[in-house]
Amino acid sequence: MRTLRNVVGAVLLLSITLVGCSRKVTRIDPSEQIDLSGRWNNTDSRLVAEEMTRSILNDDWIKQHLQDHNNQKPVVIVGMVTNKSHEHIDAETYVKDVEQSFLKSSKVRLVQGGKKREELRAEKADQQTNSSASTMKKFGLENGADYILQGNINSIVDSQKRNKVVYYQVNLELTNIQSNEVVWIGDKKIAKQVRN
Amino acid sequence: MKATLPLVSLICLFSFRGWSQDLAFDQNPNYKQSQDKYMRMADSLNRLHGTTLQETYKAIDYLADKQEAREKRREYRQQRRLNNYYYDWDYYNYRPTPSRYSRYRYWHRPYYPYSNNNYWGSLPWAVTFGLLCR
Numbered sequence: 001m002r003t004l005r006n007v008v009g010a011v012l013l014l015s016i017t018l019v020g021c022s023r024k025v026t027r028i029d030p031s032e033q034i035d036l037s038g039r040w041n042n043t044d045s046r047l048v049a050e051e052m053t054r055s056i057l058n059d060d061w062i063k064q065h066l067q068d069h070n071n072q073k074p075v076v077i078v079g080m081v082t083n084k085s086h087e088h089i090d091a092e093t094y095v096k097d098v099e100q101s102f103l104k105s106s107k108v109r110l111v112q113g114g115k116k117r118e119e120l121r122a123e124k125a126d127q128q129t130n131s132s133a134s135t136m137k138k139f140g141l142e143n144g145a146d147y148i149l150q151g152n153i154n155s156i157v158d159s160q161k162r163n164k165v166v167y168y169q170v171n172l173e174l175t176n177i178q179s180n181e182v183v184w185i186g187d188k189k190i191a192k193q194v195r196n
Numbered sequence: 197m198k199a200t201l202p203l204v205s206l207i208c209l210f211s212f213r214g215w216s217q218d219l220a221f222d223q224n225p226n227y228k229q230s231q232d233k234y235m236r237m238a239d240s241l242n243r244l245h246g247t248t249l250q251e252t253y254k255a256i257d258y259l260a261d262k263q264e265a266r267e268k269r270r271e272y273r274q275q276r277r278l279n280n281y282y283y284d285w286d287y288y289n290y291r292p293t294p295s296r297y298s299r300y301r302y303w304h305r306p307y308y309p310y311s312n313n314n315y316w317g318s319l320p321w322a323v324t325f326g327l328l329c330r
Contacts, residue, residue: 013327081248092248115246117245157256
């Protein structure tokens with residue numbers, strides 16, 4: 001009886017040790033808020049995307065453009081976002097949501113920029129020599145953008161021993177390429193307190 | 197020939213005039229200087245479309261700085277071990293002496309170079325075997 005008790009106790013202890021040391025992975029909803037380290041995370045990106053999308057599509061600049069240009073929809077190209085914060089943050093996680101909202105709303109047209117545009121032109125160049133004459137795409141027929149979307153990310157960190165307050169300010173602005181006029185500025189402020 | 201020469205000159209004059217861009221309303225006549233300057237640098241800047249330029253700074257954070265100092269100390273000790281730091285210098289007797297990492301320092305005991313001299317990690321195993329052997 002005593003031996004049996006000892007064996008059961010040993011097996012239990014061994015199983016607890018092994019289970020405690022094993023890794024568990026659980027799938028969660030991307031919109032669920034889980035803050036682990038206090039650094040920039042997916043929740044912050046989602047909040048910024050939601051606020052920017054809401055602001056840019058409901059502002060007056062679209063109406064003004066339609067009035068000035070005979071009801072032609074504005075064409076936007078995405079420019080550069082500068083991260084001047086204290087962490088590595090990639091703006092594409094929320095800028096892509098804004099681009100997607102442009103297309104879904106059908107209020108704004110989007111043109112490709114950057115390396116993807118170079119890839120398109122390279123494909124066009126390849127077609128000049130290799131594609132049939134009827135399917136070959138021509139140079140010089142791209143849609144020129146009316147506005148460029150640029151932005152920056154700033155942060156302020158206030159820390160004292162084990163307590164820290166981190167403040168992020170994310171700005172996006174839309175500028176008329178012809179006249180340099182800024183027609184829209186959106187911002188989202190996020191503050192977090194981290195206690196260790 | 198004499199009659200056609202002025203006609204040819206007039207035709208040439210008007211065709212050359214067509215090559216230059218007519219100024220739009222209120223356009224600065226010196227636009228060409230700016231255009232030439234930015235035509236040269238357009239490609240290098242346009243390649244950055246859709247990207248994030250990382251111009252981060254290092255924030256003052258007490259805990260992060262402490263952690264960084266701890267990791268630097270560990271790395272320093274690891275590098276010292278890797279460089280075969282076997283000998284210190286005995287200044288009193290003016291001779292080399294085995295360092296604390298040297299296998300010759302404790303010649304009477306087995307040599308464990310990376311041991312932390314604690315066995316907490318094996319406690320569950322020890323208890324398990326202890327219970328089985330009772």
